Amino acid sequence: MTKTPEPGPVPAAYDMIVVSNRLPVDYEEGPDGSTGWKSSPGGLVTALEPIMRAADGAWVGWAGVADREFDPFEHDGISIIPVPLTPDEIEDYYEGFSNDTLWPLYHDVIAPPSFHREWWDAYVRVNRRFAEAAARAAAEGAVVWVQDYQLQLVPRMLREQRPDLVIGFFNHIPFPAYGIYSQLPWRRQVLEGLLGADVIGFQRAADAGNFSRAIRRLFGYTTRGSTIEVPDPDGSVRRVVARHFPISIDAAGFEEIARRPDVQARSREIRESLGNPSTIMLGVDRLDYTKGIRHRMKAFGELLRDGRLSVEDVTLVQVASPSRERVETYRQLRDEIELTVGRLNGDQSTLGHQAIAYLHHGYPREEMVALYLAADVMLVTALRDGMNLVAKEYVACRFDNDGVLVLSEFTGASDELRQAVLVNPHDIEGLKDAIELAIGMPHRDRTRRMRSLRKRVRENDVANWSATFLETLTGTGRITPGVSEALALSLDALAGAERLLVALDFDGTLAPIVDRPDEARATPPARDALIRLAATPDTRVAIVSGRALASLVDVADPPEGALLSGSHGVELQLDGGSVTVDLRDTEREHLRRLTRIVEEAAATVDGAWVEFKPAGVALHTRRLSPHVGVALQQDARERVTRALRGITVRAGKSVIEFAVRSNDKGESLRRLRQHAGATAVLYVGDDVTDEDAFAALEDGDLGVKVGQGKSIAAHRVRSPEEVAELLGLLAERRATAVGDPPGWT
Template sequence: MTDLPHYDFVVVSNRLPVDRVIDADGTERWQRSPGGLVTALEPVMRASHGAWVGWAGQPDLDLAPFDSDDATLVPVPLSPLEIEYYYEGFSNDTLWPLYHDVIASPSFHREWWEAYVEVNQRFADASARVAAPGATVWVQDYQLQLVPRMLREQRPDLTIGFFNHIPFPPYGIYAQLPWRKQVIEGLLGADVIGFQRVADAGNFSRAVRRLFGYATRTPEIRVPDGLGGHRSVIAKAFPISIDVESFEQIARRPEVQQRAQQIRDDLGNPSTIMLGVDRLDYTKGIRHRLKAFGELLGDGTLAVGDAVLVQVASPSRERVAAYMQLRDEIELTVGRLNGQYATISHSAVAYLHHGYPREEMVALYLAADVMLVTALRDGMNLVAKEYVACQLDEDGVLVLSEFAGAADELKNALLVNPHDIDGLKEAIVAAVRMPQRERTTRMRALRRRVRDNDVARWSATFLDTLRHANHHSDAR
């Protein structure tokens, strides 16, 4: 692979931005993946024609690099065992619950850690091979926290950024990780480490001080360079966002607006459609949402026919035990609510356990009067921003967990503590009964905030910080 072209801009993430699809006639093709990261980075890749290094999503696929949508994709192969240990194991059964406030108990297995190190090294090697001299490499998310240091050891000429899309926990929680020092060392290989919230960046800096004693002066961390000097690492918040313009364009399309009306008709034209859109994940607070809604039906505050909850729960990590258990619990709860409260003509909960194309999601956003985002812990939650972007008529109410990163920006939402079921019920009732004038005032402010801080601004701000940060290291 020594004759690979070299690129001035390289994105490194666990997954490539495409999925491999085999049609009924056996034809193989690649289609763009859903998901926040792909959506967020698509405009940047389009502008730079860079390379994207990532796993192709299926085991034992050893593919040559190929072009797709203005980017060169560089697949990194993973074996079934590596998927089990590095991805399902260490990434999603160790780091994910640990970084989300131990909502579920993390598992600590040495063989998972060893696979994580090995796979991170493979990603670093692939990135080093395609990066041009002096290139900018932007590493994404918690699955690849060791890559920045591995890259710096191979290619000190590179400018390296890292963005953590999920929360970074307080030290008392982070300290449980047996490999806590190695992960911090991996991240400190970057020139700029981005987080969703100011609190996450603060948690990281405190962990650095506690574990290594390095001097930190927000947002700067002074890291020994091994040559008697220091490097300056920037650790700060860069709240991620969405491509607002693309959502607005879809929301303006007549056929999407007609589909939104059809959704209302199909649901029996209730007074209020409440919507939840989540991956089926224990961090998303779906159980709390269903409990609050069920109690409102039970005490007669809301009535089936007047109000319906549409819950989209796209499949996620279906081989991880905690996710299998969660799916059973949610489906039992939905079945109980519908059995208890549904009528022949109206459901209490319309539960949809699959993903949808973007156009259908926009139609759902347009149809919904109230958006429920009740995450117990979330790095950002782009669904909240997508809903706001689609409300062209400046109507609709966003009920938003204060534990989602989006709460730092979207202060005109109804902010809730999802653990407080009574408080959540009060917020839902306030949303349902909110006067038109207040709905418009709140949504107008939310839309202005989302438009002013779109994904282009997120990436431009991060990359601008990265360009400047690289010039502030101590002279040798």
């Protein structure tokens, strides 16, 4: 515990800000009257600490003490900005609206939610206070990452105050289906609040889908795959990404604790204190009605009652940490659970063997790891859970590759941990069968399952989660070399599509960027893979480029039967030949004037050149220094906008394009999908202009961004060489799924 800091100055301007209901520190008063701050490390803190230190970050949140105002201070290298709450606000905003309205509603109304207008008013007021604190602390263009359901209005409030900010939001709990969500009287206001973010993250794909459907039902906004098109007040359209980023744990940290001799010794002590039963089953939960504690106790009690299990052989340890004990629903739940434990122990325990060891405490991490090591079977039977990190903690600790995880299919963790014994906790008979299966599972099967589970948890740890989210939000971060496991799994799913369209940008994707665009060529491995894909049954290949169609045909040397899109979709070459959009007379006149203006701008700087297209022109600045190129592009943009109206301007890598007919790669991809009759699409691109194509992807499609830069694509590779690797992998798996093309050996 560090001493209470002296009052600090007004917050500085920070480049990275995390906003959450609680700070990563707790305020404590010692027995001698001393006061100070103690770290309350969790998975989120572990993931974000190094990022925040590197980015000069600050954490905005409530200190956990009512009616106390604290000045900003620094703790363990992180700037802390406390937000005060009054006792009434804690009761109405936190215990009321957050935990007695939103929590039960978002967990499928397992308990009935309460709707009170004064709670909503407090929620709005407190959200505004958090937003104002973040806005004051944020530097120009800073990244602000808002956490969880207590602060769903903050993104829009921030955007209204500071439109320069990059705003992310992550929802740690489920998002319900529209039929449930629609019960909320303030349903539109909450969605409007969330849509202030640039990226909205969810635990499961189903949650992101529920959110997008709610947006369509209530606002009618266009949604394409994971992208929502949100109209801004100035008439422009802002793209918001809403997709799943499953959270995880510090897997290496848990395993490190589990390997300590003192923790392993404590694990053996736990088994001895329980009478060394053949099997210890473990449940670890907050005392919450969503966790399914009653269901697992009912199943266990019936197994003992019916003689399918013996209390001499099997003991259930249930850790139920205190939770929201000022809320009446939780007080009632505690009474019910403790009554059930008493009855079951009274009916089934013997003098030497207790049926259930019930522990209503919170424990330090080392003790929890010892419990995980002592447990032969881990029971995670939540009725609804955004993720459930306990399941991942158990797996991370089992470095001995032993133990069985029984996991509810209604947890987010079940999407990833498929080698667990998956159960429907509402089905008591099925739950009883699953418990018996876990207890009697042969050692070889336990080992096989646990190895698979541990591989998944290690590779998708909390650091990977935060990096993936921030990479999507900001376009920065380290890209994993080669084809990542997550991308390979997505390719597996795509390979089995009924009719597949493989569409790719050319420059920077199939072909490395070169100084002379007429010398660009696809890498030989990429071209070979495209030829194999084009020859595979029910598979079409398309190249989608900003180049004029004639130039694209010349440099791409497309495989037989390939579909081509040039000039950002103005030109299409389908199976029946080329198609060019006919221009109206006014558009032809605008094109003539546009060409003259851009040529005049290009003539002012040696090395710039103009590419002519059917509906526009492109000014290339690749041969210029970055500073000179940017200045020339800005000069050309100003000349065009002063002289002509209704011109579409599109900036790319070292190029700015002007068009008299609005079209983009997204519209082109939709036309290609329709022509090919594709049931699934892979799109790969490297440029800003490819974002329109990524936005056009639908559920079941796959987008891959090449290189750095902000993108709504779900996956990334580093270079055209890795695009070739990706295509080769897809060609192999597609051939396995639908059969080899004629002539393959």
